[in-house]
Amino acid sequence: MHPAGSAAAGTPRQPSKRRIPVSHLGMADPHQLFDDTSSAQSQGYGAQRGPSGLGYPTASASPQAAFLADPVSNMAMAYGSSLAAQGKELVDKNIDRFIPVTKLKYYFAVDTLYVGKKLGLLFFPYLHQDWEVQYQQDTPVAPRFDVNAPDLYIPAMAFITYVLVAGLALGTQDRFSPDLLGLQASSALAWLTLEVLAILLSLYLVTVNTDLTTIDLVAFLGYKYVGMIGGILMGLLFGKIGYYLVLGWCCMSIFVFMIRTLRLKILAEAAAEGVPVRGARNQLRMYLTMAVAAAQPLLMYWLTFHLVR
Amino acid sequence: MAFTLYSLLQAALLCVNAIAVLHEERFLKNIGWGTDQGIGGFGEEPGIKSQLMNLIRSVRTVMRVPLIIVNSIVIVLLLLFG
Numbered sequence: 001m002h003p004a005g006s007a008a009a010g011t012p013r014q015p016s017k018r019r020i021p022v023s024h025l026g027m028a029d030p031h032q033l034f035d036d037t038s039s040a041q042s043q044g045y046g047a048q049r050g051p052s053g054l055g056y057p058t059a060s061a062s063p064q065a066a067f068l069a070d071p072v073s074n075m076a077m078a079y080g081s082s083l084a085a086q087g088k089e090l091v092d093k094n095i096d097r098f099i100p101v102t103k104l105k106y107y108f109a110v111d112t113l114y115v116g117k118k119l120g121l122l123f124f125p126y127l128h129q130d131w132e133v134q135y136q137q138d139t140p141v142a143p144r145f146d147v148n149a150p151d152l153y154i155p156a157m158a159f160i161t162y163v164l165v166a167g168l169a170l171g172t173q174d175r176f177s178p179d180l181l182g183l184q185a186s187s188a189l190a191w192l193t194l195e196v197l198a199i200l201l202s203l204y205l206v207t208v209n210t211d212l213t214t215i216d217l218v219a220f221l222g223y224k225y226v227g228m229i230g231g232i233l234m235g236l237l238f239g240k241i242g243y244y245l246v247l248g249w250c251c252m253s254i255f256v257f258m259i260r261t262l263r264l265k266i267l268a269e270a271a272a273e274g275v276p277v278r279g280a281r282n283q284l285r286m287y288l289t290m291a292v293a294a295a296q297p298l299l300m301y302w303l304t305f306h307l308v309r
Numbered sequence: 310m311a312f313t314l315y316s317l318l319q320a321a322l323l324c325v326n327a328i329a330v331l332h333e334e335r336f337l338k339n340i341g342w343g344t345d346q347g348i349g350g351f352g353e354e355p356g357i358k359s360q361l362m363n364l365i366r367s368v369r370t371v372m373r374v375p376l377i378i379v380n381s382i383v384i385v386l387l388l389l390f391g
Contacts, residue, residue: 186313
């Protein structure tokens, strides 16, 4: 399962990383997350918009043409557009301080194949052999190229779909009112925040040296919404029996998925081979992983049982 | 389920207040969680108890002034808007 080189990895604290050469992935620029589609099309659009833009003022009614031909308003337009450009520059410079936009872009670099494979993995993780994220020059590969990498697209979409499906379920039972949608969304978001804070606190207390970032954690914890949606939909179609069956299956799958994913992040690489090495410390980390994974089915049940009657 | 983001914020504020009012001399020293009792050796493993003590001490040091401001704002808002 693991390449032989990782067993002889140098420092015990770094997770083993598999390096892949750039040519193997067929990418032009290794740090480019998205394909560059700007070159050909924008030229076409610019060429099309040019003549039509020039043609518009003269084709419109005469008061507008007079207004635009007035030199004072020309200057005003030029001043206004330069102000807008300055403001845009300012926002672009400072937005990175508050919201890590470049880091977030990594989590949305997905494509349809990845989403399909990841959803299959969330519902049936039992046959997947290799759970490690591939690295490339010390940065993890974008989710588009590795099915093990966490992404934020699926959790975000699943969360929104969950809120809508909850509204649908409430509507079929004549319990719907528009502010209930906001309440469902707020409740699910509050549980997610609480979970993230609790896990961060326990990671701090157990002094785990891990490269699990907060956004990674949000991504992993957001995967349970997929199972919840499946459970609610089956409950709507087939009643309580269908709901319990599908929810039970999704709970088991999320449990296995979380254990296999978190084991590589939280536990040291020696324990990831399956053999507990240094008693107390690794045991505590294993308990932490099991607790995090066991909290997922509980929350999945808690957030959906009141929607299916 | 009335668990909203607002109630989460309220609970967080109350928890931070609770940590901030723990008295150093009368309480923490008596249960062995004082700030000068926590420094063990320079071994590898800090252990959960010393991590907790560090966390309590840092929360109390860092959040003292912001808590005054946030508490005042919350008190005024709750008095005005119920």
